[in-house]
Amino acid sequence: MAENKKPGFVDSVAKSQIWKSIFRTGIPVTRRQRMMGVLNNVFLHLHPVKLPKHAVKLKYTWCMGGLSFFLFLVLTISGILLMFYYRPTVEYAYTDIMDLSEQVPLGIMREIHRWGAHAMVIAVWLHMFRVFMTGSYKPPREFNWAVGVILLTLTLLLSFTGYLLPWDQLAIWAITVGSNMARATPFLGHEGPGASLLAIGDVNFVTMSSDIRFALLGGRFVGEGALLRFYVLHCVGLPFIVAILMAVHFWRVRKDGGISGPV
Amino acid sequence: MFDWLKEIINLLSTPSISFTLLAVIIPFVFPPTDWFEKWHRRLGLHHLWSIRGGWGLFGLITAFLVFGFFDENFGKILSKPDNVPIMMLIYFVFFFVWLSMHSAYANDARLARGEKVEEDYGPDEKVLVWPDLVYIELTALVLMTVFLIIWSVGLPAPLEEPANPSLSPNPAKAPWYFLGLQEMLVYFDPWLAGVIFPTFIIVGLMALPYIDDNPKASGYYSFANRRVSIFIFMFGFLALWIFLIVVGTFFRGPNWNFFGPFEEWSIAKVVPLTNVNLSEYVWVKLLRIGLPSHWLVRESVGIIMLLLYFGVIPVVLARGKLRGLVERLGPTSYALIIFLALAMVFLPIKMYLRWTINLKYIIAIPEAFFNI
Secondary structure, three states: OOOOOOOOHHHHHHHOHHHHHHOOOOOOOOHHHHHHHHHOOOOHHHOOOEEEHHHHOHHHHOOHHHHHHHHHHHHHHHHHHHHOOOOOOOOOHHHHHHHHHHOOOOOOHHHHHHHHHHHHHHHHHHHHHHHHHOOOOOOOOHHHHHHHHHHHHHHHHHHHHHHHOOOEHHHHHHHHHHHHHHHHOOOOOOOOOOHHHOEEOOEEOOOOOOOHHHHHHOOOOOOHHHHHHHHHHHHHHHHHHHHHHHHHHHHHHHHOOOOOOOO | OOHHHHHHHHHHHOHHHHHHHHHHHHHHHOOOOHHHHHHHHHOOHHHHHOHHHHHHHHHHHHHHHHHHHOOHHHHHHHOOHHHHHHHHHHHHHHHHHHHHHHHHHHHHHHHHOOOOOOOOOOOOOEEEHHHHHHHHHHHHHHHHHHHHHHHHHHOOOOOOOEOOOOOOOOOOOOOHHHHHHHHHOOOOOHHHHHHHHHHHHHHHHHHHHHHOOOOOOOOOOOOHHHHHHHHHHHHHHHHHHHHHHHHHHHOEOHHHOEOOOOOOOOOOOOOOOOOEOHHHHHHHHHOOOOOOOOHHHHOHHHHHHHHHHHHHHHHHHHHOOOHHHHHHHOHHHHHHHHHHHHHHHHHHHHHHHHHHHOEOOOOEEHHHOEEO
């Protein structure tokens, strides 16, 4: 290589004006270039430029936090693709899903999305488990642990809202079972303790058509309203909150002293 | 063939037996006190976390699942596409519990010898993110993608009949990660199993760093330094969460009846419902005077028992065994910890009351949907 006087293809690309305008630091060969490469890239800049050695040991990190984030991205991309073909109405939802499996040759986007979602739930649990087992929730990282617990809950809710969308028997009955719990919410569900106290005379405020389950489902049972609500929550509402909290979560990892480790 | 073994496993899987086994084993496997630690060593349970112990665990689960796959009934349940993640979950949970305990024991041994923990390379050992971290991330990302593609090509996502609100499947199950909560419905009304307990789990987890004031073992695997908190976490995670999910998924068939893994899910299985409220036990069976008409009198025994449980036990403990904890944390944090802990133990207590004396509710005020 070294004797080759003529600049090779890689070299000429790396020296071109286009390449240099995008990647300012050139091919990261020297220590300085490698550090600048991380610093100058908005995505890599999630990371510091240097890390303590244990932070790159798989035996310590299990890579579960990173995989949770990666799976979130996979689910976002495959989810966007699915949104092109899926209409959240009682009339079309099921047939659109059918079409995805029957009309698309080698189509695996729904599989990627579904199995990726299961994998994300597991990855998030294991990430929490790792953080617990290394005592990484201890000061100064208390707040970030709490943010992580909320993210875990939101991951489950994301998966739960997505479960309804295929609109098959599995979907509506799983959501029926799950959302039936909501009507027993104390004070806010019409079969919850204390709900009957929220009344003036004979007029109950918390009824079958005004309680928290009704708000969740947009109706008294899992129907058209629920499908639309779950769709909006699944595709826009919850990812929006998750994205904000992930930003907080990653930021705080850096601000709380980087990845945990023995002091 | 192996029918006797299947019969035994079916019997052992009964929630009352399998949960008891698990609840008894966990303190010996993750010993929270010196006494348990002593027996942990004597019984040789620390070998579980050696390399050989890990392979043993792996072999045991695999043998069980392979054995299960060839059974007509268990095979049917195991091969449901949506149950695949739970099997992965079982493997992963075992593997990572093993890995973390393996690392923890190795570190404890190092600390006992006066050495530094494995994660401690000293403050000057730094690596650059490019390339040391980014190549790991890239590898992990590529492997995960390959894994997802293989999984997706090999196993089509399930799609059942179109939704039909008038045709309820039996059993109707929530998504697998909520089956622990659905399993709790056997023992508690939905306002507790579906609303209050999940809230406690979330609040309890979020409160964890504020109530665990042990500053030791932050940033490395260790068991000896935090055995009580690890024991409590393992009990909650393994016995009250993962175990209930496994029961809810694999062992609950039509009408949410229990079915052993090698038992056929028969819709005809009838389990007599003979559950009795505490008030009936007291007023009807014991005092033989019939239920009082006013709910407050009727439920007074249950109310008093719960007040004793959540009100008096914390005070007694605060003056006795847990005096040190109160002094360290102050009354507010102590009250929060003890309340969450008692709420967590309340679930197994209610489970046992159901299994032993068929207790339905401790407090039953159906007029107000207030049943405990």
